[in-house]
Amino acid sequence: MIIEDHKNGGKLDKLLVDLCECIVLLCIHLPKELxxxxxxxxxxxxxxxEESEETQNGSEMALLALSNINPLLDMKKELYLKDITEIIKYHQEHRNLKRLSYQSAWMFLINRKHLDDKLEDVIVNELHFAREATRELDELLKCVDWSRKEEGPEKTKEVCIILRWCVTLWFFFHNNYSLNHEEYAELVGCLVRLFRVIKVESREIRAEFIHLFEKMVMCDEIQIYVLLKGGVVDLFLEDMCQTISEDGALEDWRYFLMSLIQSLKEKTIAKYEEKEGKKIKMQIFEKFEEEGYEDAIIEKYALFVVMEKRYNISRIPSDYFVHL
Known part of the structure; x- marks a missing residue:
């Protein structure tokens, strides 16, 4: 029906939109001709x-469908870049989209980056993705009632949007976008603030954030001191000491820990000023001493031994401290 209508000049109007939304949402691999x-x-x-509820709902459904298109699907930027850029810019000025609509627009665009490296300049410098993601997540944090128990906060639409932002950010860091260190640190700090609030509310959300932190550690564009400034390493140490004895807590963090160790081995002091590096190390060791992190880790050494046998990871605590 879609192809026939297109051949006849597009006469189905609303029905054509509905058909396009359905097939994009249902097809893992959208046929090339569509x-x-x-x-x-x-x-x-x-x-x-247009400023109406009907228009906003229509935009939300259309952008949600677009965000579902497989990231690996080949698509010429001439087909979408001008329009999606206009949609994002207009919202940044007029705030005409719903939260899910705006997140979906970004997800669609971020997922196209691997097709054309030139998109990076548009995403990072023209549309300011990091700034917008930080602002949106901070606002979502404020509008969710995290004490709500009758359904659980994971049931709310806002929390679902937060999880979708996590997926979008995962692809962002996976593609190693270049940001200045200040932008990275602000974005990292925002994610850390969110995690501190949500970690006790939902195991699913907690795991998604830790998975994202792992991807950030592996990102070639992020220096370790940026993660320190944003608070991720502090967050890991605090959460490990507080919850490592709980079922699954060590499982959640284990890939993050392995990635952190590997990054500490690869991202050496030579990659930034020696003076800055020494200052960072001193701050870390002072933090260990003040908060008792080192003692807590040593006390739980038996858990690391179990982890070593299960995942064939050698000398995790000593590796961690030596390379840090």
Whole structure:
């Protein structure tokens, strides 16, 4: 029906939009012949800036569908870049989109980066992804009632959007986008603030954030001291000391720990000023001493021994301290 309507000049209107949304949401691999039909159709819906609930709902559904398109699907930027950039810029000025709509627009764009490295300049410098992600997540943190128990905070739409931002950020760090250290530190700090609030509320959300922290540690563009400034390493140490005896807590952090050790081996002091590096190390050791992290880790050494046998990881505590 979609192809026939396209051949006849597009006469189905609303039905065509519904059909495009359905097939994009349902197909893991969208047929190539439908890409040049469905993508412009859905972007046209999202470009509508009329201030009405119906228009906002239409944009939300269209952008949600677009964000579901497989990241590996080949797509020429001429098909989408001008329109998606206009949608994001207009929202940044007028705030016309719903939260899910805006997150979906970013997810669609971030997922296209691997097709064209030139998109990085648009995403990072023109549209300021890090700034926008930080602002959105801070606002979502404020609008969720984390004490809500009747359904659990994980049931709310806002928390689902936070989880979707985690996925988008995972792809962002996976693609090693270049940001200045200040932007990275602000974004990292925002994620740390969120984790401190949500970690006791939902195991699922907690695991998603730790998975994201692991990807950040592995990102070539992030120096260890940026993660320190943002508070990720502090967060890991605190959470490990507080919850490592709980079921699954060590499981959640184990890949992060392995990635951190590997990064500490690879991202040597030579990559930034020696003076700055010494200052960072001193701050870490002072933190260990003040908070008792080293004692707590030594007390739980038996758990690391179990972890060593299970995952074939040698001398985790000593590796960690030596390379830190």
């Amino acid at each position: 890409i040049p039909i469905c993508v412009p159709c859905l972007l046209k819906v999202a470009l509508n800036t």
